[in-house]
Amino acid sequence: MTKATYREAVRAGLREALLGDPRVFLMGEDVGRYGGAYACSRGLLEEFGPERIRDTPLSESAFVGAGIGAALGGMRPIVEVMTVNFSLLALDQIVNNAATIRHMSGGQFSVPLVVRMATGGGRQVAAQHSHSLEGWYAHIPGIKVVTPATVTDAKGMLLAALKEPDPVFIFEHAYLYPTEGELDESAMVDLTRAAVRRSGRDVSIVTFGGSLWKALEAADRLAGQNIDAEVLDLRSLRPLDTSTILASVAKTHRAVVVDEGWRTGSFAAEVSAQIMEGGFYDLDGPVARVCSAEVPIPYPKHLEDAALPNVAAIVQAVRQLVKSRG
Amino acid sequence: MSLEIDRTKALDLLRQMLRIRRFEEKAAELYSLGKIRGFLHLYIGEEAVAVGAMQAFTQEDALVATYREHGQALLRGTPAGTLMAELYGKANGCARGRGGSMHFFDASRRFYGGMAIVGGGLPVAVGLALADKLQGKTRLTACFFGDGAVAEGEFHESLNLAALWKLPVLFLCENNRYAMGTALARHQAQPDVTLKAQAEGVAAEAVDGMDVLAVEKATKRAAESVRGGNGPYLLEYRTYRFRAHSMYDAELYRTKEEVEQWKQRDPIVIFEGQLREWKCLTSEDLAAMEAAIAAEIAAAVAEAEAGPWEPVEDLTKDVYTSEQF
Known part of the structure; x- marks a missing residue:
């Protein structure tokens, strides 16, 4: 057990994933040079280079959709969407493509995509950065929706999500990033049990x-x-x-x-x-x-x-x- | 005018266009008999686009198409019977009957749909091309979409991303002049699709989509550029849909005269005329071709008729890859 902040735990998870599987790459708004809006990916661009840590334009639909395509094409993309409110710009790709392709194609294609985003209020950033819409996402069959609340889950659920053959949406409460907890590296973290x-x-x-x-x-x-x-x-x-x-x-x-x-x-x-x-x-x-x-x-x-x-x-x-x- | 290509190849192009047309004429007939339900978007009039374009791709390349994709799927090699069964909604269809007309899929042929949200296939195509680039593969991804898609943000976002990252993707705009019923000039202040592409940093050119040889030539050239690592390329095929948008369309938005005028440029009739002029098509050739196609389609219908329905117990199968959910 070591002490870590939630953000450090996410970063440790990202790093471990990138080190462990050459198919893994991270893309999203300001994940590279800026280091992530919540600093979760700070240092990763320097360590892994611009091919695997990809700054994207403010084009949520295109880069979430590109994540779907890259997953179909054999990669293991991690897409970071800055906040849940912004993810609404990618709803077409999420609801109409990520969630449907497996079933609609008669089981021919899997979409092993991981999408992370910040959710929730409490930081005085008003009505377009504070909402909690993970419940909406949970309405949609074809995707998995997880909400890590502890630092062990922040890291472990990311790594577990990358082992899934289907799209997993990870909702990280923005209030938690600076909070500290015990990071249990040896914990067997699953994506299914309360x-x-x-x-x-x-x-x-x-x-x-x-x-x-x-x-x-x-x-x-x-x-x-x-x-x-x-x-x-x-x-x-x-x-x-x-x-x-x-x-x-x-x-x-x-x-x-x-x-x-x-x-x-x-x-x-x-x-x-x-x-x-x-x-x-x-x-x-x-x-x-x-x-x-x-x-x-x-x-x-x-x-x-x-x-x-x-x-x-x-x-x-x-x-x-x-x-x-x- | 002289023959620009060899006779076997020329006859094959004609045969493929005819095959798509006859398949769809049969589908329309089956629709009125109630064998096919839901939406059925016919490609009739636009065959030169798919047939010409598809000459430029190998089986290694990926394809993303729209809800008007019967032609592309037939050309890709998915058997007609499998596609007809999909139109019927039968379990021997190319998506186990779950998608129907708008959602043909064929993993073995890298055919990624069958996407029925206008513009929704473009980001996926960009991602497929990104995966290839990251894996050091030299194949390309071809993405078909209509003129209606250029109004979507996803069109602009996808072109920009593909150009920014120099991805091997070929954007193929089938401009049939109408976004369902709204003419391009009625919804776009800048109706020239190639200019829009160029504004996103994507090389682009327009082609006569009623001329199968012109389509083939332009697409091969564009594909070569993409394969050469020069980033994406957009082709705008100027074409026309002879039939209604789908089966429920009173066609109030265009005149009969306009449709008739375009029918004078029927890509099949025109190409047939060229081949006769070049003395490489006889009436006997054509009759033999038609007979073979008719037999193939009759067999496809029989396959669809005989196909089983997916058992209701399998309704929730494949919502997820693992079955524990």
Whole structure:
């Protein structure tokens, strides 16, 4: 175990991938000379050269599509899109090509493409750089959607994604890049299973990505109020590890889903529906959701804080639910 | 005028154009019988483009085409029966029946679709060419698209990226003058496609798309330039679609006279006339050619008719490569 920031963990993953497989290359906006908008690829251009660390024009559709083509052509591209909001300019390639080609061609082609992007709010960069749209992406069959929340996952899920024969979309919460954690180099990191990050018996807080740390902090506060919360990190939104969610709910009988997406049509709604369908009779109360307020994320800190899920709101939602226990 | 190419080659070009036309005439007939559903975009009138262009490629080269791709797939060598079965939606089709008319795929022939989002194939073609360049391969990627695609951002983004990185990709614009029903000059302030390409740093020229020999010559020259490591090249084939955009098109946007005028330049009729003039085609040759094509298409229809439907249990097969999802 070594200490590393999330950004260092991503960089270590990129480096290991580039060293380990000549088919791997990185392309995206400012990944080369600038070193990456979030400094994840700093130093890689110098080490691996411009053929493998490719700065692209601001042409999201073309370079994501080129990633699809390069994957079809035998390479293992890693495409960095600066933020999830920018990825909307590449939705045609993602939804119409990356996700469909395997099935639509009758199984003739695989698209082993990895796309990384920053997601989420909390940095006062307003409504065109702060949204959490990974739940949208999780709607699409044909791609895989993962949300590493720890430094071990930040590195390990990237390396695991590169072993996949199908497109994997990695959502890195922008707030996490400077945060530090224990990097477990020996961990076997998969792309499919949810992880219990804190064991508890009174309530299951189900979350992913940047919200994990808010959920863990909420669980600590709740512990002081004699409420023992279990915290589940989904890690992967598609495929969704429903059985781990249901096992947790079967134990705690209560669930609060925390999702930085907007409440309406949120990924939290999907988790809630899965619990209704598979764990209804285990529940002692309705599934609760803590999501973002239904507004474009505003710039001033007090408004942004009010718009995003926060520790107090999670604590309150849990207390509300647990109040009814007999 | 004298014969510019040998007789065998000339007859083959004619045969290929006729083969595409007869295949599609049969497809239109089967459509009205309800054997084929969904969208069916016919290439009739544009055959000289695919036939001329495809002479420039080897089986090593990659191909990306559009939803009007029956001709390219036939020329690539995917058997007519496999393609007809795909039109039927049968499991013996070239995409197990899952794509239909708009989504022909053939991995064994490096045929990457069958892309039905206008402009959506261009970035993929750029990526295929990038993969070749990074792997030190000398083959090229040919990407067909229509005049409608030049309005898409993906067209400009892709040309720029290919030129910037000097990628071995050949952009082939089948300009049939209409983006579905909107004439090029009605949606583009600059309707000259070659100028747009040049503005992106891509060498470009326009060719008479109704003249199979001119198409072949220009495409071979452009392909040679691309293979020589000079970066991408764009050809604009000026052509015309004789039939409706798809099977549901009242053709309110063009006059019958205009269509009739273009039909005077039918690439098959014209080439046939040239061959007769050059004394390398007799009525017997033509009859034999037609008979062989008719037999091939009859066999293709029989293959499609006899083909099985994909079992419903396989509906979710191949959403992912590994089956555990």
